């Protein structure tokens with residue numbers, strides 16, 4: 001059949017396009033359904049503290065993902081710049097995941113520990129104070145805002161419902177953990193937590209948690 005015949009027949013073109021897309025979908029999606037590594041937490045995956053969880057909420061709320069990805073692709077130049085490529089198991093406790101697709105700013109998947117808390121404070125207040133050519137907006141108000149009582153426990157309960165293994169005891173003391181902390185403190189704690197999981201540093205308790213989720217996660 002000539003390609004021209006297909007192009008001139010809308011119905012046929014539609015049907016064949018659907019077949020091509022479905023085939024692509026099957027090839028990409030079906031193997032992942034049987035691949036445990038994509039829904040099993042990476043060894044040593046860090047369990048976020050209440051403050052870090054609250055900071056993640058600020059990150060989403062302020063739309064940082066519009067300019068920053070958290071997904072290092074396996075291309076040589078990415079790995080050289082940012083570190084080892086991101087693995088699916090690093091994001092299993094991220095709902096919604098923060099991979100992003102837009103990089104006006106650099107990838108943040110491994111930014112934890114690269115700068116001091118003080119650097120982040122100055123940078124978030126007014127990026128131009130530390131990076132003169134930066135076009136990132138400042139977020140000075142975050143230093144003045146705090147969380148309402150009950151707000152952070154609610155975030156943790158919601159995440160727990162979708163499979164993040166927070167301890168009830170941690171949820172119960174979440175309000176106390178974030179008391180007196182600003183939204184900027186929380187955001188900085190979250191940024192500092194973005195690191196490559198360290199399997200050898202995983203305490204026995206965290207390992208036990210991981211086996212628990214690996215069995216129960218969808």
Ligand code: HEC
Pocket residue numbers: 059062063064065066067068104105106107108111114127131133134135136137139187191
């Ligand atoms: C309009 C786009 C834009 C938005 C929105 C944005 N950033 Fe940025 N960000 C940038 C750019 C560009 C840079 C690189 C220049 C600089 O360091 O300021 C950057 C740099 C950074 C860095 C330093 C990264 C590194 O490896 O040097 C951090 C951390 C950061 N941003 C965090 C955030 C957080 C947190 C938010 C949300 C509160 C945010 N950004 C929102 C554009 C943006």
